[in-house]
Amino acid sequence: MALNITNSTMSTMRAVAWFGQPYNVSVIDMPVPMILNQTDVVVRITSSAICGSDLHMYHGFGHEAVGYVSSVGDAVSSLTVGGYVIVPDNANDGHWGPSHPLSFGVGNSNYGGLQGFQPGDTVAIFGAGPVGLLAAYSAKLRGASRVYIVDRIDSRLEQAESFGAIPIDFSQEDPVEAILNREPGGVTRSVDCVGFESVNATGDPHNGIVLENMVAVTAVYGGMGIGGVYNGGSNSTEGAPNAGTLPAEIPIPMASLWRKGLSVGTGILLPLLRAPPLLDLIASSVAKPSLVVTAEIGIEDAPE
Structure with a gap:
């Protein structure tokens, strides 16, 4: 048109x-x-x-x-x-140059696919903003058996619950305990939709808490998709509210990650690779992503 x-x-x-x-x-x-x-x-x-x-x-x-x-x-x-x-x-x-190595695209496709997602998988989404809500919505559309979503904003958790996700308010309960109580062996896939400006249950900054929680709740040989932005330390935007206050490196429990044999996908997605099938789902009314538009x-x- x-x-x-x-x-x-x-x-x-x-x-x-x-x-x-x-x-x-x-x-x-x-x-x-x-x-x-x-x-x-x-x-x-x-x-x-x-x-x-x-x-x-x-x-x-x-x-x-x-x-x-x-x-x-x-x-x-x-x-x-x-x-x-x-x-x-x-x-x-408009040109694909040496500044974009092959691993850049491979990493994108991994986390964009919920890091090896298969129908029937259990999924934990950290962060219920638009990206987290759509990740949970996508997992439900693709046949996830159970989808948990972690946030502390009631309206977002209610939105997630409306299409079948299981809400967890991390300000009211420990998300690791809440998920493992329901999934003793852990979830098959976990997705970070928060990034480096994460906070703990009391609202205090805790830059690595989402990664720590993901390693804790993901099952042996499961997959972690890190879509949240990690751009702290010297790379933080000049003039931003927290410029210069963020650590250059974010800790991750590497020993547990290694012992579990977890697969990890990270990076910035390439929209041109992902858009066609998503547009087809929207055009056919299978997917209705406007659910995240609030104003x-x-x-x-x-x-x-």
Whole structure:
């Protein structure tokens, strides 16, 4: 489906901008982008989601956008003006270079598949934000026998329970004990949808607690998928609320991980590899990921 549109004659547009001050963004005027090279495409954004990784920078910045093509360069043949597109979350020059080794893609595919998931598996998801909810939802769709989801926000746990996941509030009970009481041998797969800014039951920072819990609850020869962002220490974003306060290394109980023979998948997913089958599920109404959308706001309301 494409819109019948003509290129905008506007010279400026409204944009949400972050200038490095914690918890503060502004809506400003910016020049409308123009075609510079023959292979360029300009996309007019209609919607942008907030990603969990935005929490590490500001707690509310979006880089997952959809929109329609407003102009294309002369050498572009795969896209046309008016066509709806999903904007890649990782900008690049369009070429696969030596900066992306084979292991990068292999690691992505491992955790993206719940690290070896098979129908009938038991799964523990840590974190019930949009990524965690969709991981739990995906596991249910793919035939998991039981899916546990760990968080401390009631509304998120209730949402997970609505499609059959078993909620565990880590502020009220030890998630390791809660899971092992139900699954004495541990779960087959576990997934980290939190990352390095994790907290303990009292809300105090405990950067490695999710990894510790995952090793503890995952069964012998099971699999761990680490989708949460681990980008602390010297790599933390300048101007972020916790810049310079996070450890450069996050501890993990390596001895237990080794003894159990666990498989681990980590890394950033490549959306182009995962999108086609997911879009097919959505188009056929088998999957309804809109369950994670709780609000829509206009661009002028972004600072609030």
